[in-house]
Amino acid sequence: MAPLVFLVVGFVLARVAGLAGIDALDGWLPALRVGLAVMFVVTGLAHFAPKMRAGMIAMVPPGLPRPALLVTVTGVLELIGAVGLLIPATARFAAIGLALLMVAMFPANVSAARRKLSLGGRPVEPIGRRTALQIFWIGLAAAVAVAA
Known part of the structure; x- marks a missing residue:
């Protein structure tokens, strides 16, 4: 749920900045990208x-090789994608890449929910809620990809 909070706070702050006169953030698309x-x-x-x-x-998931490397690669890709979202010329490609990354990482969420794992000391989100959030985030990334 924390990622949703960061998304909403980032969006609202960017939208307020746009309304306050920062032209680069004026509009729903730049605020969504932020x-x-x-x-x-x-x-x-x-x-x-x-x-x-x-x-x-x-x-x-247990069948995938080198889990630590997979976590490192996905973390780096998320950071690169975040930067790409902030650059208008690359926002469309970053949004598409992040949407695909979220689809590729979803089996890890399913695996964690089925095995009742914890993340940072808290139980992972139930699969129904996680699926809804994942669809929501992919939809937002798709909206950026289409509108950018």
């Missing part, structure tokens, strides 16, 4: 925070 970027910076950095990292490594 909100998504904030969310992906937070989630990307979580891949490297020791307590969170251990939980993410455990979330990787």
Whole structure:
């Protein structure tokens, strides 16, 4: 649920800045790009925070090789995607890449929910809520990709 909070806060702050006269943030699309970027910076950095990292490594489905490397690569891709969202010329490609990344990472969330794992000391979100959030985030990324 924390990523949703960061997305909303980033969006609202960017939208307020746009309304206050910062032309680059004036509109729903720039504010959405900022909100998504904030969310992906937070989630990307979580891949490297020791307590969170251990939980993410455990979330990787057992059949996949080198879980620690997969967590590192996905964290780096989230951070690169976040930066890409902030650059108008790359926003469309970043949004498409992040949407695909979220689809690719979804099996880890399913695996974690089925195995009743914890992340950062808290139980992972139930699969129904996680699925709804994942669809929502993919939809937002798709909206950026289409509108950018």
